[in-house]
Amino acid sequence: GQNIDQPTEMTATEGAIVQINCTYQTSGFNGLFWYQQHAGEAPTFLSYNVLDGLEEKGRFSSFLSRSKGYSYLLLKELQMKDSASYLCAVRAGSNDYKLSFGAGTTVTVRA
Amino acid sequence: DSGVTQTPKHLITATGQRVTLRCSPRSGDLSVYWYQQSLDQGLQFLIQYYNGEERAKGNILERFSAQQFPDLHSELNLSSLELGDSALYFCASTQDLSGNTIYFGEGSWLTVV
Numbered sequence: 001g002q003n004i005d006q007p008t009e010m011t012a013t014e015g016a017i018v019q020i021n022c023t024y025q026t027s028g029f030n031g032l033f034w035y036q037q038h039a040g041e042a043p044t045f046l047s048y049n050v051l052d053g054l055e056e057k058g059r060f061s062s063f064l065s066r067s068k069g070y071s072y073l074l075l076k077e078l079q080m081k082d083s084a085s086y087l088c089a090v091r092a093g094s095n096d097y098k099l100s101f102g103a104g105t106t107v108t109v110r111a
Numbered sequence: 112d113s114g115v116t117q118t119p120k121h122l123i124t125a126t127g128q129r130v131t132l133r134c135s136p137r138s139g140d141l142s143v144y145w146y147q148q149s150l151d152q153g154l155q156f157l158i159q160y161y162n163g164e165e166r167a168k169g170n171i172l173e174r175f176s177a178q179q180f181p182d183l184h185s186e187l188n189l190s191s192l193e194l195g196d197s198a199l200y201f202c203a204s205t206q207d208l209s210g211n212t213i214y215f216g217e218g219s220w221l222t223v224v
Binding site: 031033035040041042043044045048050087089097098099100101102103104 | 113142144146152153154155156159166167169199201205211212213214215216217218220
């Protein structure tokens with residue numbers, strides 16, 4: 001089975017930086033994804049990591065360590081619109097293309 | 112707009128009834144996924160189809176079934192509905208089996224009363 005853990009909630013100030021950690025234990029590994037989801041809306045794709053290291057996309061960066069079963073999503077220069085749930089998801093195998101999601105981290109950005 | 116279209120957006124029905132949720136994937140996408148999101152749970156994978164064939168099955172109840180048609184649209188059928196089936200049902204699509212960007216539709220809100 002798949003076990004994906006991330007903190008339930010985080011709060012940060014506008015303009016600050018927040019790091020959302022995700023640890024996973026899965027039967028295989030073929031990629032780690034981060035999605036952003038505003039309440040009642042569809043998840044939107046943020047990033048994809050399959051090799052160790054840091055992937056940077058504007059204000060968002062994602063890091064992966066496969067040996068540690070660990071990833072983080074870094075949100076810089078926080079804006080009020082970044083208040084949302086951030087979902088960590090793992091694709092487990094080369095023949096198993098579904099994503100298994102963590103429960104999500106609700107980030108609240110305060111002025 | 113992800114390009115994935117789901118209908119209906121909202122649905123209220125009584126326990127014991129049956130509903131069908133419809134999904135049109137992005138143009139050119141062959142793979143369709145169905146996910147369920149309840150208030151107290153994260154996104155739960157239900158089932159995946161690729162080019163009309165079932166590829167993977169998650170914790171989908173026997174009361175639920177799905178199919179993908181030759182034009183690649185998919186339907187999720189939920190029968191003998193229970194209160195606990197109230198959830199947001201998402202459809203997602205990718206171009207092929209190993210697509211690294213999975214696009215989600217806006218979801219269908221199902222309320223069972």
